[in-house]
Amino acid sequence: MTHDSGRTEPPAPDYRLGASERERQRLLAQGDLLRPAARALLDRIPLADGARALDVGCGPLGITDLLSAATGPRGHVTGLDADPQMIAWARESAASRHLSNVSLVHGILPSPEIPQAAFDFVHCRLLLINNTDPRQILRAMAGAARPGGWIAAQEFDWSTWQCDPPHPAWDELKSLIVPVFGGDVHIGARLPTLLRSVGATDIGVTAHVYYWRPGDLYQRLLLHFAGLFHDRITAQGTHPDTLHSLTETLRRHLDRPDTTVRESLLVQAWGRTAR
Template sequence: MSHQPQLLPHASDHDYRLGASEAERQRLLAQGDLLRPAARELLDRLPLAEGARALDVGCGPLGIMDLLSARTGPHGRVTGLDADRRMIEWARESVAALSLPNVSLVQGTLPSPRLPQAAFDLVHCRLLLINNAHPRGILGAMAASARPGGWIAVQEFDWASWHCDPPHPAWDRLKSLLVPVFGGDVHIGGQLPTLLREVGAMDIGLAAHTFYWRPGDRYQGLLLHFAGLFRDRITANGTDPRTLDALTTELRRHLAHPDTVVREALLVQAWGRIPPA
């Protein structure tokens, strides 16, 4: 199967509905800290040599560029690509603060006139596809950016396992109200093996990670945070604002109970090799 799929035109879609606010910057940086050990494990599984060339697509304010920078070393080259100008500015600040000399940044989407095709040893994205209406287009463009014999690697959540215990109807209802307005497929994580195969990747590898949260943990209330961010879209979709307020009040009370635990969405990691020429 060719890794030059017919889906490239949609790769430019970048309606990132979580926005580019200072709060979202901080959320992404904190989330990056949380997911750093998993990202290290992922890179341990990939043959990324010193001197390699890596691309982090949808890098946000840092993504995994610090890890890629350390792995590829002084002769390596890491490129961070993001559609959003503010994200690129913040990434520039992170790169300067962490003194990552081998990292450069590009604003845009794939395919970008500023980036070579069929050139990178590794093309990676994390939490890019879940927010995007055209994940196949992005993956196809990622595959086309990797050199023959190079790798693509993807880390995406799957909300299927995002759950609170004891269960509560307000959790289920709020989660189901968010699914159609989130901007992408919240179950994309579970589809990564098929999606990677569809863009021509071979030797597919898989791993997954999750977490448990308790009251007081930053991510115990993430569903409530999203319900706040997407309030206008949820009500525009037909939910009465009073119903939404009642659900969030009920759920806030439930999540604050000392016995309530939240199991995080599953972070699925999938990687595959682009066939050698």
């Protein structure tokens, strides 16, 4: 594994979920959960042994380990993240997994450390949903891909994120979180159009859905976001007592043994850059 350092300091990240140890563990657990879907995506992309891949916004691991296996010992994988703490954690992950063909870069696209038109595959997962200009990110990803190379994104669409039986506290709390989240929470549905807008062709798209019961890791994710964004929500005019009442009401509902949560739809879209 090589450790790369940027020649220029990238701007501070605007990842509103933070870089706490709790968020690290959540992202690693999320990666385990979404691993089968990521493998299915890579099965659709013809990556040859020796290919070069770039994982944009890799966080503490991303899919760098899957790409390491897919590209083989003659290939190379670069993980890129704007947060120095995420890159530090990614280096720990790569070292513990003995990913000798993986390097990690602190920065954003375009970066002087990331060559243009050089990668066979450029990927991001749950990056666009956390940014206000997803088209710019995809345009930079397309620029990093070689002519005829592949770009792919995996993003959630919150429109399917519901609990059953329904509860008004869920709907109200979700509506309070959406405007402070920091990006388009329905961006998954827009991925094919966004890829076309940056010149990608041969567009493919598929989706995965998950269901949770009490005790599952993501059964209470909406409550986690409510706590994380507490100050932003109250700054928008919601009284703290109101927010507390909503979260406690929803907590009791989610803890009922017959309550099921249908996760946001995970949309995967991919396409090829111009030859």
